[in-house]
Amino acid sequence: MKPDDTPFDRLAVAGQVGSTMYDRDRVARRLGMALAEVRPGFARIAMTVGEDMINGHDICHGGYIFALADTACAYACNSYNVNTLSQAVNIVFMAPARQGDTLCAEASESNHAGRTSTYDIKVFNGADKVIAVAQGQCRSLRGKLVDALPVLREGG
Amino acid sequence: MKPDDTPFDRLAVAGQVGSTMYDRDRVARRLGMALAEVRPGFARIAMTVGEDMINGHDICHGGYIFALADTACAYACNSYNVNTLSQAVNIVFMAPARQGDTLCAEASESNHAGRTSTYDIKVFNGADKVIAVAQGQCRSLRGKLVDALPVLREGG
């Protein structure tokens, strides 16, 4: 896809794409995720560890930490308004998260080439301690995420 | 930890460890995961994709597929009755899962050396199509999972 020729506000487009995704995203809403920031190639998302996310070791189940990291990656890689999917994610768990912790995941594009892009992702707790570090590999598909908005980059 | 010297049924021990983990594992139960099989170094776990696991693209959110894969890995790597944690997981998403699909994750030990072990994990749908392939890297800690049972392998 070619980016739109007419001038537009890239930040505003990325923000609107994020809001539209969020409206459709039952999982993010149900898990109490909040969209803190979306810019082209970047997203920050917050989530509080609820009682039902705690495993038998009394720490947050890795699946929910991954879900938060993967969601930040999804909002970041779709921010150019080109449909894009996480194809692979490598996550390293660094420290446990506890019930009541408000976690924050940041995903930032490290590179893109053609339809492939990579993202550095970090999950922090409220004390800015790193809970997990991840690397996402994404692939853009055909089609816009929001038809009424321009795409921000050729090929996604 | 050294394995117990008295004879015992390894399969029964692994199964009891799995049951005990499951009793403590609110996340697995709340997500409707069912323990299909636990043997030393292996676990198979099933989960049906519920409406609240569906994302904005109308497919199962990657976080839940990861949670199932990671849970299978956790039951497999703890099956020796030595406390063991997933330290890192690399997941590759191969095909989408849909609402109502009953997914099945199998984790099988590929190697262990000292306190580190690796697991090959696959997530299948009901038609035996592979939804995701993952590689888990685990690290055993001090301590048994179930005090009353023997450990099945030195170092975990």
Add this chain to the structure above:
Amino acid sequence: MKPDDTPFDRLAVAGQVGSTMYDRDRVARRLGMALAEVRPGFARIAMTVGEDMINGHDICHGGYIFALADTACAYACNSYNVNTLSQAVNIVFMAPARQGDTLCAEASESNHAGRTSTYDIKVFNGADKVIAVAQGQCRSLRGKLVDALPVLREGG
């Protein structure tokens, strides 16, 4: 690409594709790699750790262990006679390799869907101890590896 309709010997085709790759593969030859086996979706390759592969800790540099693992993956994923590249590899180092060790890497297809395939890779030493475990993610391109031979699978 569609597989050929006429009957042929799949094992022989995979073997010839491997031999042709090897003839073009200066790196494999220069590092003393030997093609032990190539079947559709599988390759086994051997290499002896030479003095110039030893790092400052007196063990084999991870780069050469990776090179052997990646080469096994390349021969396995190209065995269907469709041009295919490693796109990503996750490697876990399990034990050191020493000068003079003859290492053997096995790559085995764990899944494929469309143009993406995944491979489980293990590197053993001569005592069958696992030196490294890896997961490869490959992508097939257009074009045959050997024009005169049929392709063994649609899409690679």
Add this chain to the structure above:
Amino acid sequence: MKPDDTPFDRLAVAGQVGSTMYDRDRVARRLGMALAEVRPGFARIAMTVGEDMINGHDICHGGYIFALADTACAYACNSYNVNTLSQAVNIVFMAPARQGDTLCAEASESNHAGRTSTYDIKVFNGADKVIAVAQGQCRSLRGKLVDALPVLREGG
């Protein structure tokens, strides 16, 4: 290990650790790698793609790109003067490298907790195009790299 109490120049220590590693590192020298920069938690290393690094597709073999990335990670994670090993690396290949390209790998610590640290690694060509993106997971052992120098951080 506890860091030294007496004041010292951290940058100078990291640089001397790097030089000492390089003196012992036959592989890096034989592959023509040049140490461009070593700081605490960071290393930049250059290598020119030689004729003997080219594979059958006329591009640089992934093993050499990995070797460069892994070497940058090794110099970065050892820069605190605590013996540290790469335990796992996930590499994503983004673009091919050609014969004669001078590649540059940068490894930068993304997090550390106890004896585990993670590194973001990028390999660039001379036109600053990203050839590969990688994530390294390292583990510090007992012992200094250079006995005569202080350690720069508790636990590595």
